[in-house]
Amino acid sequence: MTGIGVMRWAHDPGPPRFSGMFNLGFHLGRHLGRELLQIVSRAGATLAGALLVIGCTGPSKTANTTPALRVYVLECGNVTINDLSLLTPGEDEGTAKKLTNSCFLIDHPKGKLLWDTGIDDRLGPEPVTVFNGGFDLSVTKPLLPQLEEIGVTPDEVDFLALSHFHDDHSGNANHFGGATLLIQRAEFDAAFGPNPELYGFDAKSYAELSAERARVLEGEHDVFGDGRVRILPAPGHSPGHQVLFIELEQTGPVVLSGDLYHFTGARERRTVPSFNADEAATRASMMAIESFLEARGATLWIQHDFEQISSLRHAPAYYD
Known part of the structure; x- marks a missing residue:
């Protein structure tokens, strides 16, 4: 690791290659085998128990004297899917839909957590077509x-948590090599193992993250120790996919979706993208998170849903 916010591009002078999420369907079809199934199985084994414990605790009570917790919504790239059936197999073939890409800065009295890092800023505003024409990507707001x-610099970010390691979520991760990485065991084994490409991950997009600085999780994790910011396991889209629960005093409880769903219609129909790592694990995660949302009275912010995310106020405004 060369230091916080320092990236080594000498070996990679051209625009970033998006070989992760967008090659996942191809690689999984050829390479998914015993290794991935074992990893997904380990992640799934922690899911039901962890969420059951969380759901049974009931809503946490935030006293008026509790120090402020703020969430900033950040724009992290533009996505157009040119064939929606990639997200809704058997439906919507040839239909295009505008999506978005969002990240979040959680400012807690005990530290700062960055949730996802979006598409690599170097891509720029000119759309790039990837995944055999399936997606157009661009970045207009780095x-x-x-x-x-x-007022936040990369070295002031204490914790970095990626919902998963596809490169539309890890694209700017190399700027945050000094943060403590919060990652599920299954995702860690896939991302930092010998063959990350088999899981749709591009190791160059997170090369500056140190495995030694990672806090490897085995399920639910209370980030700051007061119950207000919790990582919940939700495997299936990737081996160790996770979502984030935030208890906000004024706004109420919210959950950041990662790629559990990509847009509201997919949530309503419970469709599973064709490139997900494990369909059964995905459906189990959907059921568990939906039960959690109902038990906590929480709102789900779907990170790729253009209409929903556009309706939220973005930084420098915040939610508390």
């Missing part, structure tokens, strides 16, 4: 200037 606008 991540780091948005953080600077709210």
